[in-house]
Amino acid sequence: MTPRFATDVITFYHPGFWALGSADAVRDWALAHPGAFWERVMDTLAESGVSGIELTFAPGDIASALRAFGSASAFGAELAARGLSVVSAFIADSDAPPWRDGADLTAIVADAERRAAFLAEVGAGLLVTGLPMRATYGTRPPFFVDAAYMSRMADIAHAVGEAVARQGVRLALHTESHSTLWYERDIDLFMALTDPRYVWLCPDSCHIALGGGDPVAVARRHAPRIALAHWKDAVGPIDVHLTIDETVYARQQPYMAELGRGVVDWRGWADAMSRTPGAGTVLIELDEAADPVAALRAGTAVARAALAPAG
Template sequence: MIDNARAGMAPRFATDIVTFYHPGFWGLESADAFREWTVKNPERFWDRAMDALAEAGVTGIELTFAPGDIDSALRAFGSAPAFRRELAARGLSVVSAFVAGSDCPDWRDGDNLPAIVADAQRRAAFLADVGAELLVTGLPMRATYGTRPPFFVDAAYMTRMADIAHVVGEAVAQQGVKLVFHTESNSTLWYERDIDLFMALTDPRYVWLCPDSCHIALGGGDPVAVACRHSQRIALAHWKDAVKPIDVELTIDETVFAQQQPYMAELGTGIVDWPGWADAMSRTPGAGIVLIELDEAADPVAALRAGTAVAREALA
């Protein structure tokens, strides 16, 4: 595949489907009400989300946790080819899917490698059927600072993660899919040092990087420096802004993602160096896609238009 930006063409814009998870956009009172409604109405969820994407001029989708996940798309449309046709009718396509969900095998369990591989292969098969080639995942979360016994992200730990990544990356490569690692806050792939160590331990033929400008900044890192160091391994990037680095020790449990939200910002309103980031991204294999990440936007069409405007200005 020839990426548009490196061929001298404008990149495509994409977004994570979580952009459409704000209950107010659906006329609902709460996140629980939104989840309950989408379980009963998966086709209506997808129809409105796709219409909003087309209205915003954003043509790419990254699938994520429910309701914007693979299983939801299959319930709504019956098959991957049918989902692909529905998207194509609006000028849209899937660019990537995130390994997410409560049923995902845990990478910390040393005895479940077959389950990890089978789960990744199932997702990769779906991606191949919808014409996408990027399976995005992350490394396990850290433990809350001060937990006893302590959990160290050391060379031994990262070597185990690299070993698993190689097996999974090779398995999905057989389906024409790249395994891409996202830099999530409070995970074991967060700090610049984590990223450098994991990249050093993994084979660039089978393991790719998805740097997230916001999350790297939240860890006190320099997103542009990370992108420059690992430019040839970046198959995709998440464009997202940060208010400031996280300056407290968060409790790492099921609420950690909500705890991180106050540190995140709309594109152009935070601390990320967007011209520097855009320049670094233009030199990567993933230059053809600009994935704007907006969590639960109350007005997703307006938010996507504003985000793409910031990205276009930076790219110019």
């Protein structure tokens, strides 16, 4: 089976791509001109030969698409006219109801149902989210990612997974660096506590490697539950305890690499992915590419080589 290639909207957030001076300027301009933002993203994506997109935090989020086109179906039609489609949507909004305490499960489920309704209307079937972030190492009182904590997260995931499943959408959990679903042990524990009919996995090869894990081993162990994966490279494990605050994502960047220039075993990863329910999509994750067309073409070339028969 020949997979379709996809990417995250974050690929298009580089200020240089928009001839603007900063990430804040890109966000401000895109929020003020959602139609123009999406037109350029879609046209550039079509030029790259990549046909799928994952929505994410603003400005490439569900709310922006609705402001630009009025409805999910109209957004989908604009994509389809270019041979494109939505693959998934990532819950990355800062205003999304937090899972940490699960204090308002009703709000968490309602928020997921709203997103799932958009996905169903646009013809996509995956809602992706992560678990809450860890606390900085050494914080007092300490925050432990233990069985009791993971049981609470599993309860929330079950409620959300069941709710969105009624709209034909699957919930997949992403393995984000410095989150409570980062280390191999975190992933194994969470997957053991959740029902495979309602909770799926979206492993990220880069983030698993940054946590000192083996992305290929994780993918092989959990292959039956992988609905989608993020293909991204890493220079190696993060060897220091980073402060976990709003700047942690920027400070992770030096540990990330272009596909094929890091430590991920792409041949092994591709083989593991070929045995998953998500084998039909290869999502190349690039953070803020100044030249998205060149970066996506380079990334898909690495993935194609890894997927090609050996010999």
